[in-house]
Amino acid sequence: MRRHIEALDPEHREVAGQVVRYAIAGLAITVSFAFVYWLVTELTGIDPMISLTIVFIAFSFLSYAVHGRFSFRGHGSRDRPHVRTARFFVTNITGFLVNQFWVWWLVHRLGGETWWPTIPFVLVTPWVTFFLQRKWVYA
Numbered sequence: 001m002r003r004h005i006e007a008l009d010p011e012h013r014e015v016a017g018q019v020v021r022y023a024i025a026g027l028a029i030t031v032s033f034a035f036v037y038w039l040v041t042e043l044t045g046i047d048p049m050i051s052l053t054i055v056f057i058a059f060s061f062l063s064y065a066v067h068g069r070f071s072f073r074g075h076g077s078r079d080r081p082h083v084r085t086a087r088f089f090v091t092n093i094t095g096f097l098v099n100q101f102w103v104w105w106l107v108h109r110l111g112g113e114t115w116w117p118t119i120p121f122v123l124v125t126p127w128v129t130f131f132l133q134r135k136w137v138y139a
Helices: 002-006 010-044 048-071 081-109 118-123 125-137
Strands: none
Touching: 010 048, 010 118, 010 125, 048 081, 081 118, 081 125, 118 125
8 A cells, every 4th residue: 555655646645644644543533432422322311412512522622633733734834723723623513513413313313222323423424524624624
């Protein structure tokens, strides 16, 4: 795989590196997020949408630090941190709303188990947030 990445032009190599770093950091954060959401929901018995809100708030700060320092390091401008921070949280809220949709649809609407939304949390939502972070937050 390294040979394929080295064969890319510099811009595509940079994007490939960001995808790999985002996948590593994002997978760890997202799997942890999904597990903690499920754990809080199951152990406390609170509504899954409220559980998701609590977990989202806690993980947003972790995600901001990790993606800014690791996933997108060296990409884009760093001279207006207030703009980047605001954009990051708008992007995270977008991901949060997508995840709230999964909870509403899979648990409330279809009557599924509270773990069902963890699948699209891990496999779908990260692609939405990666695109927004790359093109808008860390542009």
